[in-house]
Amino acid sequence: MxxxxxxxxxxxxxxxxxxxxxxxxxxxxxxxxxxxxxxxxxxxxxxxxxxxxxxxxxxxxxxxxxxxxxxxxxxxxxxxxxxxxLLEVSSPNNDDRSKIEETLGTNESDVGTLLDRVGSALSGVTHGASLVLTPKHEAPIRHVEFVSLGPDRALVVLVFGDGHVENRIFTPPPGQTPSSMREAANFLNSIVEGHTLSELGRVIQREIASRRQEIDTLARDLVESGAAVWTNEGEPTERLIVRGRGNLLSSDESGEDLERIRALFDDLERKRDIAEFLELTEGGEGVRIFIGSENKLFSLSGSSLVVSPYMNADRKIIGAVGVIGPTRLNYGRVVPIVDYTAQLIGRMLSDRS
Structure with a gap:
């Protein structure tokens, strides 16, 4: 006690x-x-x-x-x-565990797709909205390539040292030409080797400032807009997966409750403060519970958040998983399910690495 x-x-x-x-x-x-x-x-x-x-x-x-x-x-x-x-917490029952485990028992190679399925299963099991913060791929980058898909669409191909490949579509600055794309790719490939995505933003800004004369304006604009995509600034490669919003609505909600839920939906749609979502898990392993206004991300909606970090093989926190719902969540049931899901994701990612 x-x-x-x-x-x-x-x-x-x-x-x-x-x-x-x-x-x-x-x-x-x-x-x-x-x-x-x-x-x-x-x-x-x-x-x-x-x-x-x-x-x-x-x-x-x-x-x-x-x-x-x-x-x-x-x-x-x-x-x-x-x-x-006073909260009494037990282990998840066999049915709940199997529903979560089934999502990871496939040969799906894309981690984001797998975690999307986990989020859907978690929202179904807990009857709340699930939040899954996916890990950044932190292997060093080996090669970058730009591919034009049209006047207002381009593809950046990122090849990592461990063989992982990511393709991201973004809107390039106007006026790009095949030669400016080649120049931008050549510039990046001269500086990216050995750097992770987290490091690359700082390296790019430093190199552009010191080598401004070596790269023309079009290529420089393309490099900078591409960097925004890699760090997920407003692009469809958001790291926060939200599933089960409909579970927060019920036929007996009062007008005041519905307004709070709409405020929560607005927060989730904007997917703001993703970094802060991960900060909620600071303090190491284990589930944390934020009730109402204690929840700094969604406090206006008066919701509760149950969140746990998951770790890689080196015991480093690389993401988080959680459930958000009304303050009258079934905490005794949701807490062990979130904890079990976080441990399961951590083991899965450690095995893959």
């Missing part, structure tokens, strides 16, 4: 009332009333006694009453206290 000092303010009866209110709310999404609790308490107590306990818990900031004469619901502080100190 957590060492939160609020537990010192609670006796066995108030602790049981608090736990049953939270569990009832997480199960139904509805306020829990005193009469309901009289039927489930371990000792026989009156509804009036339970109401008094609820008032004390409300004074501590752990419960709230959405309407006059209604039952109680946990506050954000109450949910945090429950998750940190």
């Amino acid at each position: 957590s060492k939160n000092p609020l537990f010192d303010e609670m006796n066995e009866r108030s602790l049981e009332v608090f736990r049953r209110v939270v569990e009832g709310y997480l199960e139904t999404g509805a306020p829990v009333g005193s009469r309901t609790l009289t039927r489930s308490m371990s000792e026989k107590v009156s509804a009036a006694t339970i109401r008094n306990v609820m008032q004390d818990l409300e004074f501590l900031g752990l419960l709230g009453s959405p309407h006059i004469s209604a039952g109680r619901v946990p506050t954000q502080s109450g949910l945090r206290l429950f998750v940190d100190g």
